[in-house]
Amino acid sequence: MILSIESSCDDSSIAVTDINSKQLVFHKKISQEIDHSVYGGVVPELAARLHAEALPKILEEASIYFNQLKAIAVTTHPGLSVTLTEGVVMAKALSIFLKIPLIGVNHLKGHIYSLFINKEAVFPMTILLVSGGHTQVIEAKSHDNMKIAMSTGDDSFGESFDKVSKMLHLGYPGGPIIEAMAKNGNANCFAFPVPLYNSNRLEFSYSGLKNAVKIKIDSIDELKENDVFNICASFQKTAISHVSHKLKQYFKTTKPQNFAIVGGASANMSLRTELEILAKNFLAPMFVADLNYCSDNAAMIGRCAIEEYKNNNFTDIHNLTIKTNAEGCL
Numbered sequence: 001m002i003l004s005i006e007s008s009c010d011d012s013s014i015a016v017t018d019i020n021s022k023q024l025v026f027h028k029k030i031s032q033e034i035d036h037s038v039y040g041g042v043v044p045e046l047a048a049r050l051h052a053e054a055l056p057k058i059l060e061e062a063s064i065y066f067n068q069l070k071a072i073a074v075t076t077h078p079g080l081s082v083t084l085t086e087g088v089v090m091a092k093a094l095s096i097f098l099k100i101p102l103i104g105v106n107h108l109k110g111h112i113y114s115l116f117i118n119k120e121a122v123f124p125m126t127i128l129l130v131s132g133g134h135t136q137v138i139e140a141k142s143h144d145n146m147k148i149a150m151s152t153g154d155d156s157f158g159e160s161f162d163k164v165s166k167m168l169h170l171g172y173p174g175g176p177i178i179e180a181m182a183k184n185g186n187a188n189c190f191a192f193p194v195p196l197y198n199s200n201r202l203e204f205s206y207s208g209l210k211n212a213v214k215i216k217i218d219s220i221d222e223l224k225e226n227d228v229f230n231i232c233a234s235f236q237k238t239a240i241s242h243v244s245h246k247l248k249q250y251f252k253t254t255k256p257q258n259f260a261i262v263g264g265a266s267a268n269m270s271l272r273t274e275l276e277i278l279a280k281n282f283l284a285p286m287f288v289a290d291l292n293y294c295s296d297n298a299a300m301i302g303r304c305a306i307e308e309y310k311n312n313n314f315t316d317i318h319n320l321t322i323k324t325n326a327e328g329c330l
């Protein structure tokens with residue numbers, strides 16, 4: 001079995017996965033969302049302190065598997081340096097104590113493996129990764145051959161939900177809150193411009209949409225509950241139209257064989273529905289992760305680590321470090 005640790009942002013999580021059967025044996029996550037909500041976003045120092053409290057508690061529960069472990073896996077990048085460090089320090093201590101090797105895992109590659117928890121992996125796969133930090137299209141031909149084909153020039157999809165939620169004083173994380181509010185609103189009430197609609201540029205962009213929403217909010221003298229519902233619905237519709245439109249342009253140049261959506265924001269049901277229609281038009285089956293594994297978790301890190309273990313891809317304790325500047329690496 002492999003014990004995996006995830007602490008790249010605001011979720012403390014540990015999992016134990018069986019190497020041969022790929023079955024998840026143990027999985028626990030303590031989320032810090034409520035602690036950061038008052039600040040409207042993640043406060044790195046607070047996040048690190050909360051990881052230092054939560055990770056040992058979870059580890060204690062996972063300790064019944066210690067004598068069956070063959071390796072320790074940990075997220076090394078990308079993420080917040082102070083929070084990644086919490087996981088890496090714990091992983092190194094375990095590696096010394098149990099005399100087993102270390103596996104450093106790329107968090108984004110981990111998100112891809114959220115699709116394959118308790119399962120065999122499927123490749124080739126064209127993947128839309130929509131999280132708080134990233135909006136990317138990844139062409140994954142195999143575990144060792146993954147390339148970023150498209151990304152955002154500014155804000156990410158999830159980040160735009162977080163920022164709009166903050167503007168409306170609705171709390172953090174914005175994604176699930178905005179999605180719930182949007183259900184009560186009219187998505188055609190405000191015509192926000194779809195970013196880069198008339199451009200062939202294969203790139204995402206969310207800062208313009210975010211500013212358009214800000215201008216609309218500022219123009220309303222006294223925001224009523226109904227205005228908030230309508231803003232959320234109209235914003236969400238435009239944000240999803242942008243992803244869908246850009247993906248359609250991309251699929252015309254590179255037809256997907258299999259298509260998947262991963263990352264925290266892949267839990268959004270309107271996004272899933274719209275992209276399901278798009279994938280169908282291009283005759284590609286669409287894969288999504290179980291809702292339990294869309295946001296950050298150690299189960300996906302452990303599942304990804306099995307592939308590294310099979311490749312003997314271990315990292316020496318002295319070389320296992322967090323990578324703060326790891327954009328574009330897969």
Ligand code: KG4
Nearest residue numbers: 131132133158173174175264265268295296
């Ligand atoms: O993957 P994740 O847990 O953390 C990162 O690696 O960033 O993604 C968190 C992001 C947040 O920005 C959150 O607002 C967004 O995913 N999110 C959503 C939804 N659920 C989470 N965005 C839109 N709709 C949702 N239902």
Ligand code: ZN
Nearest residue numbers: 131264295296
């Ligand atoms: Zn993530």
